[in-house]
Amino acid sequence: MSAVIKIAGLTKTYPNGKAALRDINLTIAPGVHGLFGPNGAGKTTLMRILATLSLPSSGQVKVFGYDLVRDKQAVRALLGYLPQEFGFYPHLTAAECLDYLAILSNIHSARVRAARIRFVLERVNLWDVQGEKVGTFSGGMKQRLGIAQLLLHDPRVIIVDEPTAGLDPQERVSFRRLIGELCEAQKDRIVIISTHIVEDLSHLAPELAIMDKGEILFAGTPAQLSIRIGATASLEDAYLALLKGR
């Protein structure tokens, strides 16, 4: 089983005729990968397809050798996904919410679940408030709880859509550190992050893909991007120049 995601000729056209993705070809190896692009570029559509929440119109995606459309359940077992917009039942405590999601993640033993919940809550610094209702949490705490839920079954592929939007600078730094640790802990793990924030990418992602209007404009390292645009260009300038040059 090859520890990569292979995307070949992927397209997505909505029923209203709008093409959200056009002929995407990408190979994603273990490590952190940033997905970057303006609003409406197709990042969320691509992430939702990778997370098995949307069907492609054509093309093929293989996740660790499993076909995304045919072997949905197998792919889901490998995945941890944090969508851009999500919520929890506000009347449940953090631990209860995670317990529910852990059962859905196929963790049957109550003892194993309790241990995993403690582990992930400690990772995101929420163990102290595990008994408090989620309805009382701040935006940043909910975001961290979102991260905790995706780690429950120790996934091989992590997909996070705009994870740092709405976080304060301190929480953003903690989040970046956490992502780094996750990759350190398991070398063949793939982390895909979409973001608007250039700073996140420069700190997090050794590999990045830039999208616009449903197409991949660039895939490679930040250094390769800078060289392509002009060696002295910052990542932000390089990104803007790339979009302008279309």
Place this chain on the structure above:
Amino acid sequence: MIGVGIFIRELQYNLYSLWTLILLALSSLLTHSGGVEYASRDAVTAAAAELGIATMAQEWAHRTSFAAVGLPLLAVTVVVWFSGSRDRRYRFSSLVNVKPIRTFGLVAARLAAVVCGVLIPHLSGVIAGVLVVGLTQGLWPDFGIFLQSMALNLIPGLTAWVAVVFMATSILPDLKLWVFPVVILWLVLVNVPSTSMFWFYRSIGKPMHPCADPQVWARVVYSFLVAAASFFILLWAAERQRMDQSLPALKQRARGDFRVAQSPLAGRLRLALKITLGAKLPISLLAVTGLAVFLVSSLGILKHQPLGVKEYFTLAFSELLFPLVGLLVTYGIVADQHNMAEIINQRPGGEGKALEQKLVGLSTYLVSTCLVYSLWLHIFLPGLSFLKAFGVLFPSMVALGGLSILIGSFSPSVIWAYASSMGYWGAAYYLQEKFPWFLSPLYHLAEYSFKYRQDLLWKNKTILLVVGTAATVMGLWKTLRHPAQH
């Protein structure tokens, strides 16, 4: 395996809820009050005697289901509504949908948990009510008939109803818009078993031996088929929803951008008129009532039902739902569920405008809905004048609206609106002898208002209007000074 785990967890959450207490209290109180009323009689009713029912114990055994299928069914509906729509309300679906559980297991576990979660407190309440009646009044039901009535009538009928409501509330994006079509679905799918739930002993061939009656078993099979059909529709919709393949009509629409009208007052007025006189309310009323009339006509499936059943169907559903929807709309306006007050207030000269708009919107809504419905009643009950219909409806609606405003001014959570309404119904029932006016809106909410109680409502119109207006003023005064926090 995951399904079993989810079922246990869901059932635990369903039962560990304020709603469990509400359901238990409501079904036990209503069963108890029905029993007390029945115990005061000397002999079985004439209708029961005609059916061969000889003793009070036998009739009471049948009538327990009568007590258990009125308002408690409404409460069950609300609980299931909340349960079915919670993933959408709390945006939890995307976290659930990506987990490696099969849709079949998830849907089956959730449906089974919600059925058990409402049946356990509801039936426990019925049994508690029966026990209290037995202990305090000495009236005990015939055990065999009671058991058969529960097993062959209440349980299959309620299961079918819960399955239909859970299916509808899980897949329909905005139930306020869909409430009338859902009722039509109810009329078509569940009404036959539901009728048997309510009028069980009167509508079967062998009331003394329900078990030996093939008609009863046919109804059980029918209820099972309705529940199974609801499950498969839900499964189909959930699978499509999971893959973002929902039918366009079932997709949650993005709200349009917030626009401030040139005149905020006119904007709110337009909105209230749109809500009221837009196509949905009149068309839904027409469809529901028209279908009900058709069902009881010589062409309909209820043509052989007793007169009482036919009367129950003709205007009952629209009459029952009309004020309920009104209650929700007024509550939504006052509790500022769309968080518009701050946006309006921060505009230059906007202070106080939000309240002014609410008042205008509310009045417009109340007046125009009552006008529409009065006209409606006048058409269907030509003996009832338009003026009298309006004079009966408007004060009742103001009283109910006032109640919801008062509650909304203290808590934005909709659960209190329902809990207080139910508390009011309970109090009204027990105080009906002393304060008949207090009961009036209850009768308006129940299915008897225009057929049996229009005179009571007409007589008490002034006091209802005064009470309703006072509640409205107090609620708005409270909102203006110390608005309820979200």
